[in-house]
Amino acid sequence: MASARRWTRPEDVRALVEKEWSSGRLLAARVHDLTVPDGVRAIAPTSFPLRLRLRGPGAAELGARFDDVRQWVARHESARGYRVETQVRTSRALGAQTLPVAAVLDTDEAALHLIGRSRDAADFDRLVATTPRRHRWFAATHPLRMLDISNEWAAVLAVADWMRQNPSPGLYVRQVDLPGVHTKVVERHRHTIAALVDEGRPRSRMSTLRAFESAYGYRSRPALVRFRALDPTTAPVTGLEDVALPVREVAALRPRVSRVVVVENEVSMLAFPQVAGSVVIWGAGNQAPELLSAIGWLHDVALHYWGDVDTHGFAILDRLRGVLPHTQSLLMDEATLLSHADRWSREMEQTRRDLPHLTDDEAKVYGGLCADRWGRQLRLEQELVRFRAVEAAAGSL
Secondary structure, eight states, X not given: OGGGTTSOOHHHHHHHHHHHHHTTHHHHXXXXXXXXXXXXXXXXXXXXXXXXXXXXXXXXXXXXXXXXXXXXXXXXXXXXXXEEEEEEEEETTTEEEEEEEEEEEOSHHHHHHHTTOHHHHHHHHHHHHTSOGGGTHHHHHSHHHHHHTGGGHXXXXXXXXXXXXXXXXXXXXXXXXXXXXXXXXXHHTHHHHHHXXXXXXXXXXXXXXXXXXXXXXXXXXXXXXXXXXXXXXXXXXXXXXXXEEEHHHHHXXXXXXXXXXXXXXXXXXXXXXXXXXXXXXXXXXXXXXXXXXXXXXXXXXXXXXEOXXXXXXXXXXXXXXXXXTTOEEOSOSHHHHHTTGGGOEEOSSOOOSOOTTSOHHHHHHHHHHHTTSSSTTEEBOGXXXXXXXXXXXXXXX
């Protein structure tokens, strides 16, 4: 019956019911006694009886493929889990024929049994029953997420209720002392907690735990700036070459340095050659502009940025120059790129936005990368630049 695959089969019926499950509609139909907050859309529940139309043979196929039609009818008649609605079709050659036209599931229990989800639905019912009415709207809007985190749902509710009672607590998440609650619970389920606290309208994007902490008044682990003295006689912290300090403490330093080099790669920071009166800072990639913007004394030194020669490296340079306009690029020129053709790799996802803070020469290289001038999505990673080129650049500072 390979040629009859376009006719709806019993397995297709199960697949259609599975879609009702994966959309959340089957579970949403089980949630009652709730008030959905304004602006939040509940999932439209599956209505029962659920009638699923069966696509069957056309008039011409009744006679031409009569054996296939009989097998198709028999499969639906013997299928378990749903009843078949039929209709009499008449053809000149065969006369009246009774054919299936719809699969009907009379109850949600029948639908759940058909796809093997009865136990999951029972677990969901228990979760809903233990959920306070003020939070029950979440079951009707995100039923699958609620079921997915069932083992930690009670902890999630406890955090949300505590946060509503303690806005802007000024604590570290680690200090929230509730049964079953720990930092990982908050980090894993911060989107759900935020939705429960703000009734479906979280106040900002929760892309990271730090973003969650900032939005809801928790303390965050202080951002660190790691730097290495390239001249022991002018080390910012006497007697220490390689130091990591909170940003506010770095900002409070009054170092006797005249030059700072910001690098993107940690090993590049560790291996950077000695330069009189200088410090190298590990910018930790995309964080550099935000970390360094709060360090006032960087405005009073010669500042260089060395990043990957790719579109994201130039985007970081552009953002850094936006907060520290005197920043100069290092080893991010066309000559460096072309002299390392044997070390090129591919930048999997490029940025192609306007970078207004680049110099003309930098913009030329950036534009060439975006236009695939030297190769498709080409990049030169910082750590692949030959060390003799690094030494030459350091010697020219």
